[in-house]
Amino acid sequence: MATVHDVGTIDRTEPGWLRTAWAEVMANKRWPGPAHNGAERGFLLGDDIPExxxxxxNARWDPEFEELGTRILAFSRLDAPAAESLLAALPKPALKLDLSGYAPPAAIVLRVVADHPGTVLAGGWLLSPELPGEAIQVRELTILDPTLVDMAPDVTPAELPAWIEELPADDYAAYLDARADCLEHGITRQAWILAVGRYGVTGARRFPYMRIVTDDETGTRGVWFGW
Structure with missing residues (x-):
């Protein structure tokens, strides 16, 4: 029997496909008790959350995840209006610290996004109401602020050694790439310190992964932080 998870059953181009998928799941399977985060089961169907x-x-859909259907969905570029809506609609238990990861609580990340329209975007994962761990996991933050990266890195490489000229072409390129990574890491480490102070991104349980990015839509440089 076909389910909402079978390829082709849900047309992702149709408005309302997410609510349709999750509502059908809830109609056919219910886990006893609340979700693992303490929120009432099916909270992701509340208010206008699916919409x-x-x-x-859709902005980040990848065929690689097709077999997961609507069980686990990636989201990205979530902006200020959406963050404000989610803060108002999601129950408090769903916004607290997610102990399955190291990111700040969803409440903090979404508030940072909501307070900085056009500059801060969020991403992460949705665990559907079908799963006992139903959740919204906000695990990424992109801050499009060129001043975070327009600085001198705190890692300064030494002069290139003379023996580099003797390396094969591939090894020569790899060495230069490694040096560039060293410089970029020096910048992003400082960028995280600035982001915490300037944007209030507090509550992380671990130093994030980071990379310098250029926004495809605006051309603005910034930093992606991920946990």
Whole structure:
């Protein structure tokens, strides 16, 4: 029997596909008790939550995840209006610290996004109401602020050694790439310190992964932080 998870059953181009998928799941399977985060089961179907999230899931859909159907969905580029809507609609238990990861609590990340329209975007994962761990996991933050990266790195490489000229072409390129990574890491490490102070990104349980990015839509440089 076909389910909402079978390829082709849900047309992701149709408005409302996410609510349709999750509602059908809830109609056929219910886990006893609340979700693992303490929120009432099916909270992701509350208010306009599916409609708010839907455009950002499509923005990052990858055929690699097709077999997961609607069980686990990636989202990205979630902006200020969407963050504000989610803060108002999601129950408090769903916004608290997610102990399955190291990111700040969703409440903090979404508030940072909501307070900085056009500059801060969020991403992460949705675990559907079908799963006992139903959740919204906000695990990425992109801050499009060129001043975070327009600085001198705190890692200064030494002069290139003379023996580099004797390396094969591939090894020569790899060595230069490694040096560039060293410089970029020096910049992003400082960028995280600035982001915490300037944007209030507090509550992380671990130093994030980072990379310098250029926004495809605006051309603005910034930093992607991920946990």
């Amino acid at each position: 708010t999230l839907e455009p950002y899931i």
